[in-house]
Amino acid sequence: MEHKLTFKEYSEALKEDRLLGLKCQECGAITVPPRITCSKCQGTELEVVQLSGKGTIQTFTTIYVPPEGREAEAPYVVVLVELDEGPWLMGNLGGVDPTKVTMDIIGKRVKVGHAIFPGDKFSAGELVRPLFSLED
Amino acid sequence: MRKVAVVGVGMTKFTGAQSKTAVELFAEAAMDAIAESNIKPRDIQALFVGNALSDIAEGQAQVQVFAADYLGLDHVPANRYENACASSSAAFRDAVMWVASGAFDIVLVGGTETAAKMGTPLATRTFAAASDSRYEYPCGLTFPGVFALLTHLYSRKYSIPLERLKRQMAQVSINSHYYGARNPKAQFRKEITMDDVFNSIMVAQPLQLYDCCPFSDGASAVVLACEEKAKKLSDKPVYVVGLGQASSGNLASQKDYLPRLIARELSAKQAYSMAGLSPKDIDVIELHDCFSIATLIALESLGFFEFGKSGEAVERGETKIGGKIAVNPSGGLKAKGHPIGATGTAQVYEIVKQLRGECGERQVEGAKIGMTDTLGGDGGTICNAILARGW
Numbered sequence: 001m002e003h004k005l006t007f008k009e010y011s012e013a014l015k016e017d018r019l020l021g022l023k024c025q026e027c028g029a030i031t032v033p034p035r036i037t038c039s040k041c042q043g044t045e046l047e048v049v050q051l052s053g054k055g056t057i058q059t060f061t062t063i064y065v066p067p068e069g070r071e072a073e074a075p076y077v078v079v080l081v082e083l084d085e086g087p088w089l090m091g092n093l094g095g096v097d098p099t100k101v102t103m104d105i106i107g108k109r110v111k112v113g114h115a116i117f118p119g120d121k122f123s124a125g126e127l128v129r130p131l132f133s134l135e136d
Numbered sequence: 137m138r139k140v141a142v143v144g145v146g147m148t149k150f151t152g153a154q155s156k157t158a159v160e161l162f163a164e165a166a167m168d169a170i171a172e173s174n175i176k177p178r179d180i181q182a183l184f185v186g187n188a189l190s191d192i193a194e195g196q197a198q199v200q201v202f203a204a205d206y207l208g209l210d211h212v213p214a215n216r217y218e219n220a221c222a223s224s225s226a227a228f229r230d231a232v233m234w235v236a237s238g239a240f241d242i243v244l245v246g247g248t249e250t251a252a253k254m255g256t257p258l259a260t261r262t263f264a265a266a267s268d269s270r271y272e273y274p275c276g277l278t279f280p281g282v283f284a285l286l287t288h289l290y291s292r293k294y295s296i297p298l299e300r301l302k303r304q305m306a307q308v309s310i311n312s313h314y315y316g317a318r319n320p321k322a323q324f325r326k327e328i329t330m331d332d333v334f335n336s337i338m339v340a341q342p343l344q345l346y347d348c349c350p351f352s353d354g355a356s357a358v359v360l361a362c363e364e365k366a367k368k369l370s371d372k373p374v375y376v377v378g379l380g381q382a383s384s385g386n387l388a389s390q391k392d393y394l395p396r397l398i399a400r401e402l403s404a405k406q407a408y409s410m411a412g413l414s415p416k417d418i419d420v421i422e423l424h425d426c427f428s429i430a431t432l433i434a435l436e437s438l439g440f441f442e443f444g445k446s447g448e449a450v451e452r453g454e455t456k457i458g459g460k461i462a463v464n465p466s467g468g469l470k471a472k473g474h475p476i477g478a479t480g481t482a483q484v485y486e487i488v489k490q491l492r493g494e495c496g497e498r499q500v501e502g503a504k505i506g507m508t509d510t511l512g513g514d515g516g517t518i519c520n521a522i523l524a525r526g527w
Contacts, residue, residue, distance in 0.1 A: 061284035067261035
């Protein structure tokens with residue numbers, strides 16, 4: 001079975017700050033990141049759609065003890081965002097002082113951008129990640 | 137399906153970085169389990185080994201076949217299970233199924249890990265490999281980070297102010313260290329205070345060092361036998377009466393349930409259903425307290441307390457020996473240690489010892505039925521087992 005949207009295609013779009021998802025033609029649910037079937041109904045009639053890239057912070061953490069190779073990034077903020085289309089997406093939060101973020105950040109509106117993780121000996125190359133910023 | 141019993145258990149002391157190899161550690165635990173079972177290595181018909189990281193920690197893939205050879209088990213199939221922190225629980229479940237099926241009468245199952253040896257930066261990196269490498273690790277996600285995200289979700293969902301929740305979580309760690317101090321096999325044999333928890337370094341906000349289990353080296357092993365053999369080998373066979381295992385995708389994909397981990401609820405339901413038992417029947421549980429908040433989440437999903445209420449129960453002492461449900465009398469992952477591939481069968485080790493009444497000052501008096509709960513990754517794998525006295 002062919003993929004409607006591959007990891008590579010999704011990543012290449014995110015590098016242009018375009019967040020792609022899959023809309024199920026059977027139940028209407030949005031699946032993001034891509035899967036070969038609908039995340040709600042396991043349907044296979046999926047169409048690639050561009051998402052708004054906007055959503056609301058649901059939770060956060062500030063990482064102080066990073067994995068090997070990421071020491072220069074710490075401390076940094078990781079968030080789970082509920083996209084306006086429904087799914088949750090993990091990303092980093094930029095434009096804030098990581099040491100000052102509190103639970104007050106939860107519920108704030110954000111928009112997606114991207115950052116590159118250049119990769120390490122385990123990661124099979126460079127990877128792109130959502131980098132959210134607070135909406136004005 | 138035939139009834140299956142644990143007839144012998146063994147485990148090494150769990151420690152920080154030490155000099156033995158993963159094979160040596162496994163063999164130590166295995167020989168203790170074999171000796172307790174009144175069998176010889178030649179009586180074993182299959183080997184199941186949980187191990188997550190030996191490829192990276194020691195450059196050793198196929199650790200299970202080298203363990204088999206070291207033990208003199210060249211005649212058996214030896215297979216490895218990699219389910220992150222639940223590796224040996226997955227191995228245990230399959231081993232029970234193979235004996236229950238009639239394919240084997242006596243098997244050896246366990247786990248081994250030398251994670252502390254890697255040091256914190258590399259261990260943090262390799263543990264994080266059990267999260268979604270494509271879509272979540274690029275953000276720099278760590279395992280303390282996963283449970284830190286869940287802590288804030290928990291605080292919001294159940295309207296428990298973070299300061300209050302953190303005191304409840306600290307009490308979980310204090311309890312673990314209290315029992316760890318009474319377990320000769322534990323990595324940390326020292327009690328801690330609320331101040332110790334709150335004065336420890338921040339790992340992933342709001343989780344501090346004493347909210348987190350350590351990196352550990354160690355191994356554990358159990359011998360399983362079919363009922364007919366078990367009755368001949370042991371006066372105190374412990375029967376495996378319930379088993380469950382379920383799976384999930386990455387953390388964001390679990391959004392409909394968080395901070396609950398749905399795989400646990402599915403797995404526990406399987407285990408209770410197979411055993412024909414309910415949470416009120418369980419006398420003692422070894423559950424996956426990789427982080428203090430993880431205990432609160434687990435206690436609720438396993439059915440011991442209402443959602444959002446387990447922190448209060450911990451504060452009231454209901455999770456200590458003599459309370460409603462004795463939780464982690466071994467000291468749990470927090471104080472006993474967490475050599476990840478070895479953790480699942482080390483939980484079985486503790487439950488078997490508890491049911492046999494061999495736990496000294498950390499004994500849950502009269503325990504007849506015990507349960508294990510092991511989590512791999514960010515809820516990717518969750519396994520449960522229910523064990524019962526066979527005498």
